[in-house]
């Protein structure tokens with residue numbers, strides 16, 4: 077379904093969406109899936125970063141909002157607002173870049189999975205993804221589906237922490253490979269090792285150059301785990317002790333990694 081539909085210039089993007097905008101290659105055609113008010117496509121066209129955009133929305137309310145915003149900006153000739161589930165709104169080869177932001181990592185992974193099965197990722201050279209939670213699920217999906225993670229960013233805005241993962245199709249023979257990216261990292265002269273699982277959970281690029289938002293996110297995770305340990309300690313269930321010990325071990329693992337990371341970006 078396409079929409080029918082004045083003027084409203086210079087959308088002011090949040091820092092989160094601005095970061096995503098910067099990941100879209102200049103001069104490309106891109107699709108923003110789950111676009112809501114189509115803020116990103118409008119800003120991408122108004123800033124002349126892209127020449128054409130698709131704003132995809134599955135739900136009627138956000139789809140109407142996107143149609144109205146695109147019409148109000150006078151951009152109906154260059155932004156196609158389409159209603160449908162995930163990448164179904166795209167023709168194979170139609171866009172070079174896809175952004176999906178503001179959803180859980182597992183929903184984004186399932187959108188990519190279903191889209192890939194339908195050939196909708198053909199010709200796509202950049203995926204810029206901003207999961208609200210479940211970043212590890214998305215890293216795993218990218219790794220298992222031939223997408224090389226080339227950048228990770230993390231920022232705090234309005235009290236929330238956001239990660240942006242950027243990936244490109246993996247080609248053999250390049251020095252940068254998923255195999256190298258997720259190779260075990262030895263920290264603190266061998267006292268702490270960060271294996272593949274930890275790299276998938278925390279982010280291989282983020283671990284190389286952790287900033288204040290990264291440390292805050294993981295201190296927050298530790299606090300949540302400590303609350304779980306406290307409640308398990310009060311439990312009389314037999315299974316609680318095993319869970320408490322596993323959770324305590326997880327806290328220690330994260331704490332040790334955080335202690336060994338460079339602090340120059342704080």
Ligand code: SAM
Nearest residue numbers: 109110111112132133134135138161162177178
């Ligand atoms: N991308 C915008 C952003 O980051 O500010 C909007 C994020 S909003 C929280 C998530 C949007 O994704 C909602 O408008 C929702 O309707 C849409 N959405 C959820 N599942 C979707 C799917 N399978 N296909 C397309 N849109 C979807």
